[in-house]
Amino acid sequence: MIEFLNFYLIPGLVLGSIYALGAIGVTLTFGILRFANFAHGETMTLGAFIALSLATFTGWHPFAVLPIAMALTALAVLGMDRLFFRPLRHGSTIILVIASFGLMLMVRSLVQLVWGAQLRSFGQGIDLPWVLFDALRIFPKHVTIVCAALVLMLAVHLLLSRTRAGKAMRAMADSPDLARLTGIDTERVIVTTWIVGAGLAAAAGVFLAYDTHVESQLGFKLLLPIFAAALLGGIGRPYGAMAGGLVIGLVEELSTYPWIGSEALVPPGYKTGVAFAIMVAILIWRPSGLFRGRVF
Amino acid sequence: MEQQLYGIFLYGVFLLTMGGIYAVLTLGLNIQWGFTGLFNAGVAGFFAIGAYTTAIVTSAASERHLGGYGLPVAAGLVAAMVASAVIAWGVGRICIRLRADYLAIATLGIAEIFRLVLKNEVWATNGPRGISLIPKPFEHLPEPWNQVGMLLLVFAVVAVLYVLLERARRSPWGRVMAAIRENEAAARAAGKDVERLRIEAFVLGAALMGLGGALMAHHIKFIEPNAAEPVSATFLVWVMLVIGGAANNRGAVFGAILIWTIWSTAEILSARLPPEWAVKSAYLRIFLVGLALQIILQRFPGGIFRERRFRTAPSSSTREQPP
Numbered sequence: 001m002i003e004f005l006n007f008y009l010i011p012g013l014v015l016g017s018i019y020a021l022g023a024i025g026v027t028l029t030f031g032i033l034r035f036a037n038f039a040h041g042e043t044m045t046l047g048a049f050i051a052l053s054l055a056t057f058t059g060w061h062p063f064a065v066l067p068i069a070m071a072l073t074a075l076a077v078l079g080m081d082r083l084f085f086r087p088l089r090h091g092s093t094i095i096l097v098i099a100s101f102g103l104m105l106m107v108r109s110l111v112q113l114v115w116g117a118q119l120r121s122f123g124q125g126i127d128l129p130w131v132l133f134d135a136l137r138i139f140p141k142h143v144t145i146v147c148a149a150l151v152l153m154l155a156v157h158l159l160l161s162r163t164r165a166g167k168a169m170r171a172m173a174d175s176p177d178l179a180r181l182t183g184i185d186t187e188r189v190i191v192t193t194w195i196v197g198a199g200l201a202a203a204a205g206v207f208l209a210y211d212t213h214v215e216s217q218l219g220f221k222l223l224l225p226i227f228a229a230a231l232l233g234g235i236g237r238p239y240g241a242m243a244g245g246l247v248i249g250l251v252e253e254l255s256t257y258p259w260i261g262s263e264a265l266v267p268p269g270y271k272t273g274v275a276f277a278i279m280v281a282i283l284i285w286r287p288s289g290l291f292r293g294r295v296f
Numbered sequence: 297m298e299q300q301l302y303g304i305f306l307y308g309v310f311l312l313t314m315g316g317i318y319a320v321l322t323l324g325l326n327i328q329w330g331f332t333g334l335f336n337a338g339v340a341g342f343f344a345i346g347a348y349t350t351a352i353v354t355s356a357a358s359e360r361h362l363g364g365y366g367l368p369v370a371a372g373l374v375a376a377m378v379a380s381a382v383i384a385w386g387v388g389r390i391c392i393r394l395r396a397d398y399l400a401i402a403t404l405g406i407a408e409i410f411r412l413v414l415k416n417e418v419w420a421t422n423g424p425r426g427i428s429l430i431p432k433p434f435e436h437l438p439e440p441w442n443q444v445g446m447l448l449l450v451f452a453v454v455a456v457l458y459v460l461l462e463r464a465r466r467s468p469w470g471r472v473m474a475a476i477r478e479n480e481a482a483a484r485a486a487g488k489d490v491e492r493l494r495i496e497a498f499v500l501g502a503a504l505m506g507l508g509g510a511l512m513a514h515h516i517k518f519i520e521p522n523a524a525e526p527v528s529a530t531f532l533v534w535v536m537l538v539i540g541g542a543a544n545n546r547g548a549v550f551g552a553i554l555i556w557t558i559w560s561t562a563e564i565l566s567a568r569l570p571p572e573w574a575v576k577s578a579y580l581r582i583f584l585v586g587l588a589l590q591i592i593l594q595r596f597p598g599g600i601f602r603e604r605r606f607r608t609a610p611s612s613s614t615r616e617q618p619p
Contacts, residue, residue: 036397087594094396106586109579269416276405283402284390
């Protein structure tokens with residue numbers, strides 16, 4: 001039982017909150033710009049590496065440089081939108097998918113060019129777990145990651161429900177034509193969407209890198225689970241994406257628990273396949289997701 | 297001097313063989329994306345299925361992996377096409393109704409699942425170490441002729457496929473495909489079984505990808521799970537098709553050979569750089585190919601060879617226009 005909590009449930013929650021942050025960005029761009037952004041994973045990689053450089057340069061804790069890393073990543077993504085997505089915005093959206101596919105490889109190779117391909121870490125020394133009730137082991141870094149993720153999700157909630165920009169975003173996700181007719185500046189909504197998505201992606205990248213390590217494949221490994229989370233939550237549904245991320249993270253970690261007999265239910269080598277399998281299953285049987293998102 | 301020229305000749309033969317194999321893959325994607333508008337982001341997956349199938353069927357018996365039936369290469373190529381087609385049929389049955397973006401995500405996910413299977417089912421595939429000593433056609437011939445033989449074989453395959461696909465494109469079947477891509481609702485209203493036709497295109501395209509994978513396995517004599525990595529196969533094939541010109545078979549072949557020549561010449565040039573720059577230039581190469589893709593998408597959306605449209609007869613719309 002304790003083993004279940006220590007090695008399956010807690011890592012699942014940590015991974016789930018990271019996926020949730022990434023999935024919000026995917027679901028917002030999919031809902032508002034109407035295309036699946038394959039470069040979103042690479043945004044996370046970029047955010048993690050920017051934070052790594054800032055943390056090395058200043059010597060601060062990665063969470064202290066996180067806001068700057070989020071801002072810089074958002075700036076980079078706005079530049080990418082200006083160069084590669086905006087010129088294609090008025091054509092068929094599938095061309096945007098090809099462009100994002102190309103951008104994914106471009107950003108990754110640029111990251112490898114600048115930072116190299118080897119593993120790096122934030123180098124926080126050894127993180128000793130707190131031991132509760134003699135058996136429950138909780139790593140401080142996991143607590144900080146989950147808390148920081150919750151704070152960011154709360155911020156997204158406040159943005160969407162309390163601000164004009166958030167309302168405009170929700171309106172545009174529901175119906176872009178209607179939003180335009182009511183006088184919403186759609187280009188501004190798109191800029192806000194990219195800033196929110198890229199900022200959260202950078203945070204997700206930094207959290208995962210802080211938990212494990214920084215590498216140029218980090219974002220690609222996150223991409224499919226995050227698509228799965230966004231689809232599970234329903235496209236264009238930020239709260240759905242949060243829930244979807246948590247579910248995918250938990251299922252992925254819990255799938256290797258020996259539920260039946262003493263063998264892992266899913267062999268550890270196939271752990272990452274669980275998210276893909278869920279995703280394919282949702283696409284086939286319930287493309288609107290669990291929370292009744294939109295299907296374009 | 298003569299030695300050097302001979303080396304360049306051999307390199308040219310190798311380069312063209314690889315270009316031809318990529319042309320097979322690009323023709324396969326052209327059926328799916330160019331003609332029918334199906335976004336397959338899992339080219340690498342079908343490539344891997346073909347490569348592994350032929351490796352298992354044709355290589356000599358081994359304890360490290362399944363099979364080793366030592367069958368002739370031709371049998372391996374057919375088996376590769378059949379295996380890819382059967383799996384594509386299964387995949388198509390369940391996800392062909394998805395809209396383009398969703399199909400892209402689903403196929404990428406399925407390709408990743410294939411890669412996990414190839415990596416983890418060590419009893420069948422020898423896991424990450426891959427299958428080596430795959431027989432190569434004509435390898436018993438003396439030095440330049442074995443390479444030339446392989447080149448001719450690949451080019452013969454490309455030529456046959458090109459002729460067949462051009463016929464298919466002009467046939468009623470090809471026109472229905474274009475109709476589905478352009479206006480699915482209208483094709484449906486005209487009584488066409490859209491789902492079935494899309495599956496046909498998906499299966500046919502995947503069979504060619506399997507064939508391309510099989511040819512690659514025979515050419516390199518080795519296959520491992522990371523050969524199905526999205527960078528090396530899917531992305532490159534997409535760039536080839538988009539730059540060459542989607543929905544144009546000539547464009548697909550030309551794009552494949554052009555991009556492959558640039559890609560591997562860049563590799564040769566960068567190998568002459570000091571080691572730390574050689575690694576960096578490999579990344580730069582991917583970046584530049586990506587940039588080329590973006591420029592083509594924005595400035596020349598039709599690619600180098602544009603699609604040749606059918607002209608409809610001005611008066612009697614019932615009569616079919618000869619191609």
